[in-house]
Amino acid sequence: MALSAVTKSVSKFTYNTFFKRESVYFSTVVVGAVAFSIYFNSAVDNWWDNRNKGKQWKDIKDKYVKPAEE
């Protein structure tokens, strides 16, 4: 009983906040897509770099880049 009340209020809140007005809905989709792609890409990239640590160019390039002359 309590749980269904919670779900109901959550979906009501979601509907009223994000879905009710077309302008808000559209902005939610766009902002959500951008935020998700940033989060998802950085999460996978971090995992990937961690898994291949020491092998990629960015891990070894410090040995070869000459310090910039000033």
Added chain:
Amino acid sequence: MFSRGTAKFFKSAVGSASKRFSTESNAKASASNLLFKASVATAVGSGISLWYLNKNTAHADMQADGLHPPHYNFPHTTLLGTFDHASIRRGFQVFKEVCAACHSLDHVHWRNLIDVAFTEDEVKELAAEYEYEDGPNDQGEMFMRPGKPSDPFPKPYPNEEAARAANAGAFPPDLSLITKARHGGADYVYSLITGYCDPPAGVEIREGLNYNPYFPGGAIAMAQNIFDGVVEYEDGTPATASQIAKDVTTFLGWASEPELDDRKKLGVKAVLLFSTLTALSLWIKRNRFSSLKNRKIVFNPPSNWNTPTKK
């Protein structure tokens, strides 16, 4: 191949999966279930056969087809591994000092090495060691100038005829795509350049050819070139023959598939996203159809349904 228990489990798993995502009525579902099960069984069966054929390295004519190379664990041939870029850097040195005397690398330009194994400054210095023909100048004459990062890697011979004339009729193949172009890929290249040995009894090798069991036919014009200490590495890695062969194989693997690192990472992202979206869409389909599938149409006849009406 499967025990009866496994088969039963597999059958019930497939059955319940197709039921879970299906909203068709039961009679129809059993017919399409049968078709689905038959397709899955065919796919699994042929997949296992192909896998076995691929894994089984013994075959009928290993003398003519070349010995199948063993599998080596190059990091870039694993499912989620990138190239070992320090190895690409050493491998380029090996290629330049050993292989490039006879082999061309047509598809690789100096600039391709930037941020892969060398810095931009290093690549500029490397390219400038070679002379390239350019022109015409304002007198209409061609002239020589030092190389730039936009130049291709220099060719050892101007054309195929010159290459054949210099190598007793044998043409050293271009190595740009060699790990893609040979059966066995990186494993083959590594096995070939480390696999030279004396021919077995009864096998005669013509003058000018060398015996190599990994080369189809066994007689290869290229002589053994990779020995301990044939190059000296700047990073202090011991230059054993197997280390040199591994590094140059990694370099040639990169030359064939420079996009490999990015491609694999993109693949991980695509599999993650699309599997989530597939699960989501199957669930949404069930969710949306549930009200349609569960509805009950009730006909409430009027009280005078059976009573004939009087005119």
